[in-house]
Amino acid sequence: MPVDDAQVHAAIAEVVDPELRLPLGRLGMVRSVGVRRGHVEVQLALPVAGYPGADELAGAVRAAAAAVPGVRDVAVSASAMSDEERVPLRQLLRGEPVGDEGHGHDHGHGHGHGHGGGTLGHEEGRPNRFMAPRSRTRVLGISSGKGGVGKSSVTVNTAVALARAGKDVAVLDADVYGFSVPAMLGVDRDPVILDDLVIPPTSHGVRCLSMGFFVPDETPVIWRGPMLHKALEQFLVDAYWGEPDFLLIDMPPGTGDVALSLGQYLSKTEVYVVTTPQAAAQRVAQRSAYAARQLKLSVRGVIENMSWFTGDDGTRYELFGSGGGAQLAGELGVPLLGQVPLVPAVRVGGDVGTPVVVAEPDGEAAAAFAALAQRLIELGPARVYRNELTLR
Secondary structure (H helix, E strand, C coil): CCCCCCHHHHHHHHCCCCCCCHHHHHCEEEEEEEECCEEEEEEEECCCCCCCHHHHHHHHHHHHHHHHCCCECCCCCCEEECCCHHHHHHHHHCCCCCCCCCHHHCCCCCHHHCCCCCCCCCCCCCCCHHHHHCCCCCEEECCCCCCCCHHHHHHHHHHHHHHHCCCCCCEEEEECCCHHHHHHHHCCCEEEEEEEEECEECCCCCEEEEEHHCCCCCCCCCHHHHHHHHHHHHHHHCCCCCCEEEEEEEECCCCCCHHHHHHHHHHCCCEEEEEEHHHHHHHHHHHCCCCCHHHCCCEEEEECCCCCCCCCCCCCCCCCCCCHHHHHHHHCCCCCEEEEECHHHHHHHHHHHHCCCHHHHHHHHHHHHHHHHHHHHHHHHCCCHHHCCCCC
């Protein structure tokens, strides 16, 4: 039977690129499609040479074209975009008017590009999509009063649990002094750099960006507040995040410069405080929560980590005491959203890059994180931003 050329073109254009999570037709990544007597030849234009997931993408294109009635075989080839081809792609990802080359390398300088929201570094005026009135993204700041309470493992496993619940999820590792999220998430490649735009890599269904991609592991980050401020700005506005349902921010312990920056730049951040059951940890975590409230950030809940260890006989051993999470939640007037047991696989998973919700999906810790993710979903956003109430 004859092949409908338009149907082949449409099927290929609707294939979603796994990295950018947009259809190929919208991204301009279909260079040509040839159809002749049931044979289809597709040429793809990849954003950069060595584009990750190119084989997966080619397979998806072959499957989409082969599903069209009458198609007998499909050949897919790919090469990197030219500089000219990359211009509209970069503009699309930045949210700039496609085809307006005057904006091609413009960071704003007062234009704002119609995104709304706050700016960080007012002399540059870069748009912050997460603060736009119509942004659907919930920004979750995972904080703690001190280190050693498992904040990063909670962040990573909660993110993966949310992704497994069908949500579009990203993680920003804002713990610039102790960045560990990429290793814990099992990210095995660097971000894609598209001119001056960073595309975060994906692992276990979660996009991730961290200082760890840009400095060697053994190099300490010794920065003052303004440099941290600038780094956070670049992570947020010089990266293509798309529009995830959730952006989890792994915040550094304490109440320092990063918290101040988030309070200024991401005022819709919902803060969730991680603590252990012991009273001393609870008191320190309380300071972190009070600091968030002073910055006008909404404290939404408490997560208790290392709540107990379950022995082989099923007995629960409360190695770090009990009640700290519930007491903190009560003092803050917020719910205790979850209690995560102390499980060796959490530590092992962090070391090898396989989160416990992936390594032991039917285990006790994975169940706790799945329940926590569901509570976060049900809790809903802290505020409703309505465009008709926006002052211009």
